[in-house]
Amino acid sequence: MLHICCGPCAIYPVNLLREQGHGLTGYFYNPNIHPYTEWSRRKEALAGYAGIIDLPVIIDESYDLDDFLRSVAHREARRCGFCYALRLRRAAAVAREGKYEFFTTTLLVSPYQKHDLIKETGLAAGEEYGTPFLYHDFRPGFQEATAKSRDLNMYRQKYCGCIYSERDRYHRQRKKEG
Numbered sequence: 001m002l003h004i005c006c007g008p009c010a011i012y013p014v015n016l017l018r019e020q021g022h023g024l025t026g027y028f029y030n031p032n033i034h035p036y037t038e039w040s041r042r043k044e045a046l047a048g049y050a051g052i053i054d055l056p057v058i059i060d061e062s063y064d065l066d067d068f069l070r071s072v073a074h075r076e077a078r079r080c081g082f083c084y085a086l087r088l089r090r091a092a093a094v095a096r097e098g099k100y101e102f103f104t105t106t107l108l109v110s111p112y113q114k115h116d117l118i119k120e121t122g123l124a125a126g127e128e129y130g131t132p133f134l135y136h137d138f139r140p141g142f143q144e145a146t147a148k149s150r151d152l153n154m155y156r157q158k159y160c161g162c163i164y165s166e167r168d169r170y171h172r173q174r175k176k177e178g
Helices: 007-019 036-053 065-072 076-097 115-129 139-151 163-177
Strands: 026-028 057-059
Touching (some): 007 139, 026 036, 076 115
């Protein structure tokens, strides 16, 4: 099972894991994404791409924004760790329930994510739920996936997903322009 944060980030991991002979099911669970319209656009972009490449995807419609915000409130500097844990623990639980051989995440494709923390969190979630976490550094495929997502006119977001990353992205840009 492949936890997927968005369509563009799924491109390289899906191709690579399929080349390695793995049958895949995607899993979309991203309560960190804000606002809801952004979450919805990413979900729809993934659903469209999954249809093109014949990838079954489990879409968790619960949008647990409150859980995400509660977990990071007053700990914003460490928000990524809480965010990874929330999503990867849920992915591990769903993978165990579905009796998947392993789970992994498209978060490992982005050079902007905290790779070591994702790996550590995924391994811990796998151990906690009894489902192996497959660690793979997908970053070498980031540029290829970016180019392909542009060729497909796929929706591409400008920030990680949470309200804090949106603020950091646009506030920093505004400061540079000012």
